Amino acid sequence: MNASAISLPHDHSGHGHDGGHGDDGHHAGHVHLQYQPGLPLSRGKLIMWLFLSTEIMFFAALLGSYVVLRFGAAVWPKPHHVHLSEPIGAFNTFVLICSSVTIVLALEAARVNKTGLAKAWMVLTFVLGTLFLGVKAYEYQAKFSHGIYPWAPRGRIHERPDLYYGSAVRARLGEAAMIERLQQLDERPAESLSPEEASARTRLQQVRKMVANPDQQAFDLAVVADQVMPLPAEGASHGAGHGGSGHGLNDTFPWLKLPIVIPGGSMWASTYFLLTGFHAIHVIVGLIVFAVLLGLRLDAKRSGMIENAGLYWHFVDLVWIFLFPLLYLF
Amino acid sequence: MSIAPSPLATEHASKAPQESHGLTLSQFLSTYVFSKDHKVIGIQFLFSTLVWFLVGGLLALAVRWQVAWPWSDVPVLGKLFAQEGGQMSPEFYTMLFTMHATVMIFLVIIPILAGAFGNFLIPLMIGADDMAFPTLNMLSYWFMWPAFIAFGASFFVEGGAASGGWTSYPPLSTNVAASPGSGWGQTLWLVGLTFVGVSSMLGSVNYMTTIILMRAPGMTMFRLPMTIWAMFITAVLQAFALPVLTAAGFMQLADRTLGTGFFSPEGLIVNNATPGAGGGQPLLWQHLFWFYSHPAVYIMILPAMGMVSDILTCFARKPLFGYRPMVYSIAGIAGLGFIVWGHHMFMSGMNPALGITFMVSTMMIALPSAVKTFNWLGTVWGGRIHFTTAMLFALAFVSMFIIGGLSGIFMAATPVDIFIHDTYFIVAHFHYVLFAGTAMGVWAGIYYWFPKMFGRTMNEFWGKVHFFLTFIFMNGTFFTMHILGAVGFPRRLADAYHYETFHHLQPMNAFMTWCAIGMVATQAIFAANFFWSMFRGPIAGRNPWNANTLEWTAPSPPGHGNFDFQPVVHRGPYEYSVPGADKDHLMQTDPPNAAAAAAALVAH
Amino acid sequence: MNRRIWGMAWAILFLAVPVLGVATFAVAPAINVWLPKDVSIHGRDIDSLFYFILALTGVVFIATEMVLFWFLWKYDAAAGERRATYIHGSHTLEVVWTIIPAATLLFLAIYQMNAWADVKMRRPDMPPTVEVVARQFEWRLRYPGRDGVLGTQDDLHLVNDLQLPVDEDILVQLKSMDVLHSFFLPNLRIKQDAVPGMRIPVWFKSTETGSYDIVCAELCGWGHYKMKGRITFVPRSEFDRWLERKYAEQEATRPAGDASGNLAAR
Ligand code: HEA
Numbered sequence A: 001m002n003a004s005a006i007s008l009p010h011d012h013s014g015h016g017h018d019g020g021h022g023d024d025g026h027h028a029g030h031v032h033l034q035y036q037p038g039l040p041l042s043r044g045k046l047i048m049w050l051f052l053s054t055e056i057m058f059f060a061a062l063l064g065s066y067v068v069l070r071f072g073a074a075v076w077p078k079p080h081h082v083h084l085s086e087p088i089g090a091f092n093t094f095v096l097i098c099s100s101v102t103i104v105l106a107l108e109a110a111r112v113n114k115t116g117l118a119k120a121w122m123v124l125t126f127v128l129g130t131l132f133l134g135v136k137a138y139e140y141q142a143k144f145s146h147g148i149y150p151w152a153p154r155g156r157i158h159e160r161p162d163l164y165y166g167s168a169v170r171a172r173l174g175e176a177a178m179i180e181r182l183q184q185l186d187e188r189p190a191e192s193l194s195p196e197e198a199s200a201r202t203r204l205q206q207v208r209k210m211v212a213n214p215d216q217q218a219f220d221l222a223v224v225a226d227q228v229m230p231l232p233a234e235g236a237s238h239g240a241g242h243g244g245s246g247h248g249l250n251d252t253f254p255w256l257k258l259p260i261v262i263p264g265g266s267m268w269a270s271t272y273f274l275l276t277g278f279h280a281i282h283v284i285v286g287l288i289v290f291a292v293l294l295g296l297r298l299d300a301k302r303s304g305m306i307e308n309a310g311l312y313w314h315f316v317d318l319v320w321i322f323l324f325p326l327l328y329l330f
Numbered sequence B: 001m002s003i004a005p006s007p008l009a010t011e012h013a014s015k016a017p018q019e020s021h022g023l024t025l026s027q028f029l030s031t032y033v034f035s036k037d038h039k040v041i042g043i044q045f046l047f048s049t050l051v052w053f054l055v056g057g058l059l060a061l062a063v064r065w066q067v068a069w070p071w072s073d074v075p076v077l078g079k080l081f082a083q084e085g086g087q088m089s090p091e092f093y094t095m096l097f098t099m100h101a102t103v104m105i106f107l108v109i110i111p112i113l114a115g116a117f118g119n120f121l122i123p124l125m126i127g128a129d130d131m132a133f134p135t136l137n138m139l140s141y142w143f144m145w146p147a148f149i150a151f152g153a154s155f156f157v158e159g160g161a162a163s164g165g166w167t168s169y170p171p172l173s174t175n176v177a178a179s180p181g182s183g184w185g186q187t188l189w190l191v192g193l194t195f196v197g198v199s200s201m202l203g204s205v206n207y208m209t210t211i212i213l214m215r216a217p218g219m220t221m222f223r224l225p226m227t228i229w230a231m232f233i234t235a236v237l238q239a240f241a242l243p244v245l246t247a248a249g250f251m252q253l254a255d256r257t258l259g260t261g262f263f264s265p266e267g268l269i270v271n272n273a274t275p276g277a278g279g280g281q282p283l284l285w286q287h288l289f290w291f292y293s294h295p296a297v298y299i300m301i302l303p304a305m306g307m308v309s310d311i312l313t314c315f316a317r318k319p320l321f322g323y324r325p326m327v328y329s330i331a332g333i334a335g336l337g338f339i340v341w342g343h344h345m346f347m348s349g350m351n352p353a354l355g356i357t358f359m360v361s362t363m364m365i366a367l368p369s370a371v372k373t374f375n376w377l378g379t380v381w382g383g384r385i386h387f388t389t390a391m392l393f394a395l396a397f398v399s400m401f402i403i404g405g406l407s408g409i410f411m412a413a414t415p416v417d418i419f420i421h422d423t424y425f426i427v428a429h430f431h432y433v434l435f436a437g438t439a440m441g442v443w444a445g446i447y448y449w450f451p452k453m454f455g456r457t458m459n460e461f462w463g464k465v466h467f468f469l470t471f472i473f474m475n476g477t478f479f480t481m482h483i484l485g486a487v488g489f490p491r492r493l494a495d496a497y498h499y500e501t502f503h504h505l506q507p508m509n510a511f512m513t514w515c516a517i518g519m520v521a522t523q524a525i526f527a528a529n530f531f532w533s534m535f536r537g538p539i540a541g542r543n544p545w546n547a548n549t550l551e552w553t554a555p556s557p558p559g560h561g562n563f564d565f566q567p568v569v570h571r572g573p574y575e576y577s578v579p580g581a582d583k584d585h586l587m588q589t590d591p592p593n594a595a596a597a598a599a600a601l602v603a604h
Numbered sequence C: 001m002n003r004r005i006w007g008m009a010w011a012i013l014f015l016a017v018p019v020l021g022v023a024t025f026a027v028a029p030a031i032n033v034w035l036p037k038d039v040s041i042h043g044r045d046i047d048s049l050f051y052f053i054l055a056l057t058g059v060v061f062i063a064t065e066m067v068l069f070w071f072l073w074k075y076d077a078a079a080g081e082r083r084a085t086y087i088h089g090s091h092t093l094e095v096v097w098t099i100i101p102a103a104t105l106l107f108l109a110i111y112q113m114n115a116w117a118d119v120k121m122r123r124p125d126m127p128p129t130v131e132v133v134a135r136q137f138e139w140r141l142r143y144p145g146r147d148g149v150l151g152t153q154d155d156l157h158l159v160n161d162l163q164l165p166v167d168e169d170i171l172v173q174l175k176s177m178d179v180l181h182s183f184f185l186p187n188l189r190i191k192q193d194a195v196p197g198m199r200i201p202v203w204f205k206s207t208e209t210g211s212y213d214i215v216c217a218e219l220c221g222w223g224h225y226k227m228k229g230r231i232t233f234v235p236r237s238e239f240d241r242w243l244e245r246k247y248a249e250q251e252a253t254r255p256a257g258d259a260s261g262n263l264a265a266r
């Protein structure tokens, strides 16, 4: 641009805007301005990177809090105490990594205008993301069915087998519907029960006797807790179900829903749902973006959009790469 | 339109031909309400924050009333909020200062600096036609509304608004039982905070992108005016610090509503009841909160520092003294700002050895501030000073920031902080930096850029009256607080006079309250001047102050797209009084001529 | 001319800042609105540090504000027809005014560490003299009793009335039952937050007998303002007698059927 060709109207004064837009009125539309960009990036890409750095700080705060809370806690449950299954977690990690690959492939295809192929990879990415959420939902369901909620009224977690625990178990066993159900169980002929159920029934009867007495000793309550949901010993192989051992009373009779004892369990649940929950929200946002993209023609013109969506998706993937070992392995 | 032209009408004017003056509803909405034009958004921010400024000021008056004359009937307000026969309850007092600080910080200072001035000035001063993402920009304003509504509504819910202090320390803030009757107030507070956070986040990434990618040809980073540098680094601070508070806010929200225990330890007995889940750590919140809120205090002053630098140079008719050191010191403040948060926690039970490291880093953060202060003095030195209202406010900023900064040194000294922590010494400190500092910078900015915003200048005489009275009353209110602090007078006390140590301080507090009343009353002058000048002030023209930066080359107010020519930048923003040049200012767009070129050679 | 007078007036307004500022600090001690009497051993260090910083910042304050005033006075545009100096800065000056404050502040940082360590890090090696448990809105005190061990049957429980022997090292074990509070002893230059879930040691030594305020300095709810206690220092012998008397009172008022009473009787 030739500098001398530029008009410098700054010495006008008194023109302001009286008389409509007086001196500026002769412009049809406004000047198309030129810029001197400081980085060789498109606006979309730059803002996406900047946005992701705010996201990094967000998750850094959550992860930092997790680390502080975990190492400040007196006890912290082992993954198996809380029914976490490494294989399921690892599978989900794999799913997410695959989706990071497919979104790159979608971008590659779009760049060379293979719109059909791009769409196919995009659909696959979407499916993989949904699969991840599905697995996550299954895992959440497993927690819920074991009474592990992050919050108090619905959660059945107790930190230790103390008097509060005793009275919670007694309260649960004393509910009207429960009394009826227990009676039915007692009355069932032994032949109609599997050997496991039969043994569980005997143990349940003992437990009921133990908690019936309000002057419980902590020792007895520890036994009760162990019957309701035994915590696998260090290194012991874990049985069926969702990584937990499958022979607690709550496992044999899922309708029992007796309070359980997991030392450090409520804080564990709080942090687990906090971290995975915010991650899942980010996955959902990603899926919405993909859904929008699927409605468009994925050609080279859209490659910028796809690239940004991909950047975001890689970030979501990366967060999970941190979450998986922190939550499942250590 | 020719009688009392609406200052924002330019967009409409450039689009619509002369004959159709009536706006359709949708035109009106898209021009004034859901506008994507950065100038309109900036002015929307300005009006909203000024209204909240008034609210925050009235809340401050109510605070002052109780501190001066505890348990006496409150005039006017007492009838509105009739507690026990017009007299404040201690709960109400707690709510007052909590919401005073919340409103002032989250709804006034932060959005007025970044939202109003940032929005209005960034594209204009770098030579862009708008922000990089206008829709996002519009959203950043509209995300303030849920916050306005949440904070505003919280005054009317049962139990009143939040009352855990603006720092909202748990377990007081997470345990509903700890402050009986406080159900929704605190929850709404957290919701409001989250929306403010989202708004700032949307704004800050947009600002950074705009400044990096949309500078006019020739506008290198080191030719940017200080305002833009300050806005840029503030945006960086916001982008990196704010998400931490948002995360912490969600955790506190979960603690309150879901019953998690992130910030509550095991075995609390609150109000004779044992609340649910525990196992958390109260100090964790403080770390997260101050990790944001310390950088936030710089978010609340850096843009003002930038604006003041521009105004000082303009009215001293002198180049900024030490441009690069000024830029580096802003960056230094921002960088160090991330590692000093622990100075708010010296007494919190945090490891005292950690306190020492925070003390050292806090001492160091005074260095870049020192560089800035001395460079401002250097800028005034040898100038040709014009005492306009904007200049007076800018000078007041420098003078008052020195006081506020120096009192920071007392508190940074850990042993001294033992005594003055949570006393009025702290209150004096942060009102000197925030009100006597930033608010002076804001007023300087309003008086200075008003012509660009509305095409008319504000009345100088009444501006000076406003300045004089504000300056006097402000020092009367806040300087004496240092002395209160030296006696150990604790902050956040509804009534401290029943303590033997403090009962003789009431007359002093009464004096401060009279000054505060005077200060708030003075603002009527400002409000009148502001609105009168908007419609009746003298027409300003493009460059009423003979300043150098790009915004003054655009029409006042600039039309849609800002510039009616392609700006090309030839020099830095502060080429005032260049020897040999015929005018005492060389605009950034003025084509280079022989004399100016020679001068530039001498300078570099 | 008229404009020149206005310029002078504005300059003088800015001159009023350091003048009145210094005056305020000079008058305040004279009218007894100043640091409260200090009766502790370590308080002297804190106060002298306060005065040291006051002097240091005072000098910086007066110097910078005077310079500002002088520039405003001298370089007023109305003061004469001259052009502003065209100068972009000075490398030497930048270095000077970075190095000098840096050295000053670094010195200050190192100089104060000892006082901090005395109050917060060099904990005396002794069992707690008393346990202070803060709760909404009172200070619960627990003395270890004759055996000198907290948590045994002969503990003495009191509220808000903290009596301690003078001229002796005191170690307080500070706890909170509910929310944050802060244990503030203005006359002993002591402040420490009480944090639920933590047990924080606080130590001091008084050189004078007398009775002083205990202030709660951390917002703890609506009754924060009235969470007041008293700390009283008495000679050792008197302190021992006081303990005996209080313990006797406690025993006398203990309900007979009380479970802990039963245990105590055993
Ligand atoms: C805009 C806001 C702002 C700014 C800029 C600052 C700036 C500083 N602040 Fe402040 N601060 C707050 C807002 C701010 N603060 C708020 C709101 C609180 C209270 C929060 C609450 O609890 O509610 C607070 C509280 C606070 C505390 C906690 C006190 C306590 O609770 O016990 C501390 C402690 O170190 C501190 C220190 C400092 C320091 C060292 C600076 C430095 O950056 C200042 C540096 C500037 C100078 C020093 C002056 C200029 C320099 C010279 C003239 C050079 C020569 C100087 C020397 C050689 C000494 N501040």
Ligand code: HEA
Residues within 6 Å of the ligand: B050, B051, B053, B054, B056, B057, B058, B060, B061, B063, B064, B067, B097, B098, B100, B101, B102, B104, B105, B109, B164, B165, B166, B167, B427, B430, B431, B434, B435, B439, B477, B490, B491, B492, B493, B494, B516, B519, B520, B523, B526, B527, B530
């Ligand atoms: C930016 C921040 C800011 C600002 C500007 C102010 C301004 C004021 N503050 Fe505040 N204050 C805080 C931030 C701020 N404060 C914080 C963070 C706290 C700590 C809270 C806590 O402990 O949790 C606090 C606490 C606090 C206390 C201590 C309460 C206590 O601890 O018990 C006191 C007491 O005097 C006080 C007083 C005042 C006064 C008199 C003003 C005056 O300066 C107010 C003057 C107001 C005006 C002058 C209004 C002007 C109005 C306009 C300009 C509108 C014009 C309108 C149009 C044009 C439409 N404040």
Ligand code: CUA
Residues within 6 Å of the ligand: C134, C135, C136, C137, C180, C181, C182, C216, C217, C218, C219, C220, C221, C223, C224, C225, C227
């Ligand atoms: Cu206890 Cu404030």
Ligand SMILES: [Cu+2]
Residues within 6 Å of the ligand: B293, B294, B297, B340, B341, B343, B344
């Ligand atoms: Cu700070």
